[in-house]
Amino acid sequence: MFFILSKILGFLFMPMSWIVIALVASFFIKKYSKKLRLAALIILLFFGNSFILNEVKLLWEVPVTLDQNLDHYKYGVVLGGYAYYSPENDRITFAKSGDRLFQGLRLLKTDYVDQLILSGGSGYMLFPELKESLYVGSYLEAIDVSSDAVILESESRNTHENALNTFEILKSLGAETKPIVLLTSAYHMRRAKACFEKVGLDVIPYSAESPSNKRLFTLDHLLLPSASALAEWNVLIHEWMGFISYILAGYV
Template identity: 35%
Template sequence: MFYHVSGWWEGKLRNPQTVEHYDGIILLGGFSNYRTDVKRIRFTESADRMFQALELYKLGKADWFIFTGGSARIIAKEKHEGEFLKDYLQLMDIPKERLLVEWQSRNTHENAVETLKMLKEKNIEDGHFLLVTSGFHMKRALGCFAKEGILVEPYKTDPLQGNLKPDLADAITPSAGVLAMWERLFREWIGYVVYKAKGFS
């Protein structure tokens, strides 16, 4: 059942080769943290967002590479995601003059608000952008960016839905992994409803 429900929620993936050209790629954070003891980035399970965005930029699908993401933690002091990823993205040959990065935002709503500020600084707020985030998170993200008046098209990554349809054994055998993905999907549905109620999307 999860295979079908997640597929319905997330929708289809796109072939990077067939993606048209955009003014910029907007990459949402939430896929890495920084180990200060070893000065090393630790990528998490949603890092597919970054790798897909890098591929699209390398394929010449956009003029600007835009990253938005700080930290959701209010009390704990940690290096913000945008701070260390700015250097990493330049290391990956993203030109400094075509890279926009912010690390003030703490959630998806603030991602959109802070991104609009960066776009206005470069006078490209009326452009057409490709929004890159996880498939299960895309509906909420699209709503937030549309609310701020940013024209975006989705490019979904790291889908919850598996590559292969489950067989009978999968359907009747309990799986801790599937239960964890159900939990993630339920949390996203709650977040989607809450954002709608708050007028964020």
């Protein structure tokens, strides 16, 4: 139920949804048509502003951990939500958040971690059989990443379940008290780290997916609306909703 509700509410809390709703409503509510269109314009200018977005990301995202500050660890945990499988094409497509996996592979190949735990089941309501870590595991095997270096956890549907199921795997290996490197996107790290610490794991955060940038004061960055900025706001707001709901549910 929690999984389904999060999918539905996600749509309602997207800035683009607010813009569309305001514009559509302006054609039917004549009395407030000008105010509704003005509201749509203000939402577009605010949430489409790259400078404002970057300032918020600077405040929210967990900074990158430099490799020079790492020790050697037995396990790195890569959280799912970065790959999509197309049965028609029999091919995996990686999203921007695929950086989670690729940073994990780099840590594996440079001997910062001995094994990667790929934690991620199905993120689809209609296709529960499409389990991310399983098809990513097949992909890695096809490109000659040793199966001995990868542990697959394919039942998790959200960050809370990532933490619970990873803990059970580590407990079965007698490693639940050892520090782990946690790999997820910078915007997601606060919630992920809190979830993993809640179940008793010692976490070394390793943020991926190009965190916030240095401040730019160029004209386009300061004034021109950006479609990519709108899209990133969707991700941030969804994450904040998730964090608040996890606090209320006692998951963090």
